[in-house]
Amino acid sequence: MSSNNQTPDQDSPASSTTVADPSPTDTGTEHRSFAEKVGRRNVPAIADPFVIAVDAVAGIRLFESRQDRQMAIKFGEGRAEDKPSQAVIDKLKEAGFRWNRTHRIWAHPLTPESSMSIRIEAKRLYQEIRGMIRQEKGIEASPEAPF
Numbered sequence: 001m002s003s004n005n006q007t008p009d010q011d012s013p014a015s016s017t018t019v020a021d022p023s024p025t026d027t028g029t030e031h032r033s034f035a036e037k038v039g040r041r042n043v044p045a046i047a048d049p050f051v052i053a054v055d056a057v058a059g060i061r062l063f064e065s066r067q068d069r070q071m072a073i074k075f076g077e078g079r080a081e082d083k084p085s086q087a088v089i090d091k092l093k094e095a096g097f098r099w100n101r102t103h104r105i106w107a108h109p110l111t112p113e114s115s116m117s118i119r120i121e122a123k124r125l126y127q128e129i130r131g132m133i134r135q136e137k138g139i140e141a142s143p144e145a146p147f
Contacts, residue, residue: 053126058133062126064119070107071122073097073129078104085136088129095125 049065049072059076073092076082084092096118097106110118134141 055130057139058130060130060133062122069110071118072105072107074105088132091129
């Protein structure tokens with residue numbers, strides 16, 4: 001009998017399709033993602049905020065938060081005794097940084113249009129303030145490469 005004369009519910013031996021039974025591991029309740037099936041692993045998330053530069057002796061850190069979309073400078077642990085001089089505070093304000101009382105940091109928002117220039121300016125400001133604080137505290141200038 002030719003395949004043209006068969007009804008739709010009849011399979012011809014020449015055109016039948018064989019389906020493999022699922023393996024025992026595929027029948028479990030776990031549903032693996034495509035990436036897991038082909039052997040790719042999830043990439044661990046980057047810490048946020050992440051530190052860009054630290055001067056532990058001067059007690060100043062520059063970091064960026066992608067989640068909060070901001071650059072930040074923190075002095076010590078953010079306690080009252082870690083407060084920088086008024087000259088340093090004036091520099092921060094001039095550069096557009098504002099005090100964030102909740103996180104105890106000086107923060108500058110990042111916008112899509114200006115994020116690169118703000119990052120560059122924040123790095124430059126960090127170096128300037130770091131030098132001011134070292135001088136105020138009588139700490140020798142360090143030749144470290146901060147970035």
